[in-house]
Every structure is written in C-alpha cells, then in structure tokens.
Amino acid sequence: MSIQILNLNPCYDHWVIISKPPKTPNVLRGDYVVKLVDGKGLNIARVFNTLGFKDYICINILGGDVGKIIHAKCKEDGINTLEFWIEDESRINTAVVYEYEKRMLMVNEPGPVMQRKEVENFLEFFSSVLKENGTLVVSGSAPRGFGIKDMARIARFAKEKSCRLMIDISGEWLKELLNFEPEMVKVNADELRIALDLQQMNLGELxxxxxxxxxxxxxVTYGKDGSVTLxxxxxxxxxxxxxxSDYxxxxxxxxxxxxxxxxxxxxSIQERLIFATACGTANTLKYGAAIFDLQDLESQLSNVDIMEEEL
Known part of the structure; x- marks a missing residue:
C-alpha cells in the first residue's frame, strides 16, 4: 500500500533546551539545541522511518533559503519527499524548553504566502503525482493564499483517483474535507469541538x-486522556x-x-490503536516532535489500557 502524505506547510524547528535558571535577567542561553524538519506530514514520515516503513512519499511546499534547509535535512534523514517550490520563505519555529521548570514555550512563525499562480501550479502538479487507488493523508495547515476551495480540489483529486482519504486537520480545513467522506478522521477533541461548534462531545454527538x-x-484524541475511536x-x-513527560x-x-x-x-483495529498510543507516548520521552527510538516504543506497548463498548 503506497501512502502519499500532503504536507502543505513544512517548517524547520529549533528546540533550545535550558537546563538551569538564567544568571542574567531576560537573557536565555541554551545548553543544547535539537534541530529537525517539522510540519505534521513530515512528523508522520519521520515516525515511518523510525519504524522501518518506506512505502510512502511526503509532498512538501517549500520556499526560500529555509526551504533549502528543509530539503537538505530531509535528504540527510532519509525522508522520502517530493517538493513544489514557491517564492516566499518557508517558516522556522522555535521551542524554548525550560527544563528546570518542566515547561516549554513554542513560537510558530506564520509561514509563507502563496501567490494565486503558485496555488494553481501546485494543484496541477499535485494532480499529476497523485497515485490512483492509493492512500492520501492530509495533515496540518496550508500556507496563506491556499484557500478552502483549493483544499476541496485536493479532495476531489483523491476521489477521482479512487484514493482513500485520511485526514488530521483543524478549523475550516476540517469542515471542508468532511464533505468528501474521508475514510478516517483523526482529530484532537478541542479542534473538532471548535471546528463544528459542538457542545457535549459525548458518544452520541460523535x-x-x-x-x-x-x-x-x-x-478523537484527548492528550493524556487517550483517545476514543468510533x-x-x-x-x-x-x-x-x-x-x-509533559513534552x-x-x-x-x-x-x-x-x-x-x-x-x-x-x-486489527485494537492492535492499531494500542500501537498508535504507544507511539504517541514514546514521543514524550525525547525532545523534538515525532522523535523516539524503538526501545522507547517497546517500553510503552504494555503501558496501554483498551476498552470497547457497543454503540
């Protein structure tokens, strides 16, 4: 099964780890730095690599010098990618980890702006590389200038090519893609509640x-409280x-x-959800998004409770 991951808004992340309280007020000096490519689609790809799974391609929109850094880092890390290049600069995100206080601050840049011609050229490019009868994973936001109707065209391409549509997205993007009957929706509970203006979030509403x-x-995922799958x-x-860990x-x-x-x-669905939960928990054991090793994962497989109920 070939998986194509659409990662419309990649970024380059700097995690600055501060181990001790600063000696000088308002001046933070990092003890070490974790650098990685990011964006929800690239995070999925990185986990695939960790698991030894290579039957995927991550489609990125990149721009400027930061885009070149992301491209080079993907190549260095062995992440399978296809790139579409735009003029504006890809984003850099910064995480400041106050290790001594067990907290962190994440600063996300707004990201590039796509010109209308670039959007049209990307949609043409995407349609040409999308494989028939495959799996399309749409994960994360899009650059400014990439509209809701453009996202709808992505979903139509998937339907026209008989692709399974799997999504992890929020806001107006989520509301739009739901209209195309995705096979799977993986979504954070707060993002689902806000996107659809839900009140109760009980099983009946879900x-x-x-x-x-x-x-x-x-x-539907609930952070530390796990997930419920219908x-x-x-x-x-x-x-x-x-x-x-809280990271x-x-x-x-x-x-x-x-x-x-x-x-x-x-x-089986039960095995998938146990394994997925172990991956999510293993991720908290190291700094950086979607970074863990197989030993971390193995340690978490027995740390999962599962319960079923009839609907």
Missing part, C-alpha cells in the same frame, strides 16, 4: 458526526496508564503514524 459525513473511522457498531477507548509536541502525529503503519501491516 456518532452523529461519523454517520452524517459517512466516516468509516473517527478517532467504528460502525462500537467505540474503542485507549489510554496510556502512565505519562512520564507532547508531535504526539498526535506519532499516534497517527503508528496507526497508519499498523493498518499497512493489516493489523
């Missing part, structure tokens, strides 16, 4: 969403027993990647 949009698998006749709740940036992407990987291996 089931109504699933049925209204003809979603085969609706997976299928045709049951709900599966999965939760880590113990969370050892959760990239855990949702790690979860999604773990799910997709185990689906590609034809594992």
């Amino acid at each position: 089931l109504h969403i699933k049925d209204s949009y003809n979603i085969k698998v609706l997976c 299928l045709d006749n049951r709900a599966i709740r999965v939760k880590p027993r113990v969370i050892q 959760s940036v990239g855990s949702g992407d790690s979860f999604f990647a773990g799910y997709l990987y185990y689906e590609a291996l034809n594992k």
Whole structure:
C-alpha cells in the first residue's frame, strides 16, 4: 500500500533546551539545541522511518533559503519527499524548553504566502503525482493564499483517483474535507469541538458526526486522556496508564503514524490503536516532535489500557 502524505506547510524547528535558571535577567542561553524538519506530514514520515516503513512519499511546499534547509535535512534523514517550490520563505519555529521548570514555550512563525499562480501550479502538479487507488493523508495547515476551495480540489483529486482519504486537520480545513467522506478522521477533541461548534462531545454527538459525513473511522484524541475511536457498531477507548513527560509536541502525529503503519501491516483495529498510543507516548520521552527510538516504543506497548463498548 503506497501512502502519499500532503504536507502543505513544512517548517524547520529549533528546540533550545535550558537546563538551569538564567544568571542574567531576560537573557536565555541554551545548553543544547535539537534541530529537525517539522510540519505534521513530515512528523508522520519521520515516525515511518523510525519504524522501518518506506512505502510512502511526503509532498512538501517549500520556499526560500529555509526551504533549502528543509530539503537538505530531509535528504540527510532519509525522508522520502517530493517538493513544489514557491517564492516566499518557508517558516522556522522555535521551542524554548525550560527544563528546570518542566515547561516549554513554542513560537510558530506564520509561514509563507502563496501567490494565486503558485496555488494553481501546485494543484496541477499535485494532480499529476497523485497515485490512483492509493492512500492520501492530509495533515496540518496550508500556507496563506491556499484557500478552502483549493483544499476541496485536493479532495476531489483523491476521489477521482479512487484514493482513500485520511485526514488530521483543524478549523475550516476540517469542515471542508468532511464533505468528501474521508475514510478516517483523526482529530484532537478541542479542534473538532471548535471546528463544528459542538457542545457535549459525548458518544452520541460523535456518532452523529461519523454517520452524517459517512466516516468509516473517527478517532478523537484527548492528550493524556487517550483517545476514543468510533467504528460502525462500537467505540474503542485507549489510554496510556502512565505519562512520564509533559513534552507532547508531535504526539498526535506519532499516534497517527503508528496507526497508519499498523493498518499497512493489516493489523486489527485494537492492535492499531494500542500501537498508535504507544507511539504517541514514546514521543514524550525525547525532545523534538515525532522523535523516539524503538526501545522507547517497546517500553510503552504494555503501558496501554483498551476498552470497547457497543454503540
């Protein structure tokens, strides 16, 4: 099964780790730095690499000198990519980790602006590289200038080529893509509530969403409280027993990647969700988004509770 990941708004991340309180007020001096390519799609790709899965391609929109850095880093890390280049500069995000206080501050740049001609050229490019009968994963936001109707065209291309559409996205993008009956929606609970103006977020309301949009698998994640996944006749709740760290940036992407990987291996839905949860929890054990090793993952596989109920 070939997986194509659409990563419309990549970035280059700097995590600056500060181990001790600063000696000089208002001056922070990092003890060490973690540098990595980011964006939800690239995070999924990085987890795939960690798991030894290579049957994927990550499609990135890149621009400027930062785009060149992202391209070079992807090549260095062995991440399978296709690039579409624009004029404006790709973004840099900075995380300041106050290790001595066990907290962090994430600063995200707004990212590039795509000109209308660039959007049209990208859509033509994307249509030409999208494989028939494959899996399209749409994950993360888009650059400014890339509109809701443009996202709808992405979904139409997927339908025209009989691709399975799997999404992890928020806001107006989520509202639009739901209209195209995605096979799977993996979404943070707060993002779903805000996008659809939900009130209760109980199983009845979630089931109504699933049925209204003809979603085969609706997976709603709740951070430390795990996830609930709705299928045709049951709900599966999965939760880590113990969370050892609060550094959760990239855990949702790690979860999604773990799910997709185990689906590609034809594992049962229960196995997919346990493995996905372990990936998300393993991500919290190291600084940086979607960074863990197989030993971290192995340690978390037994740290998962699962419960099913009929709908």
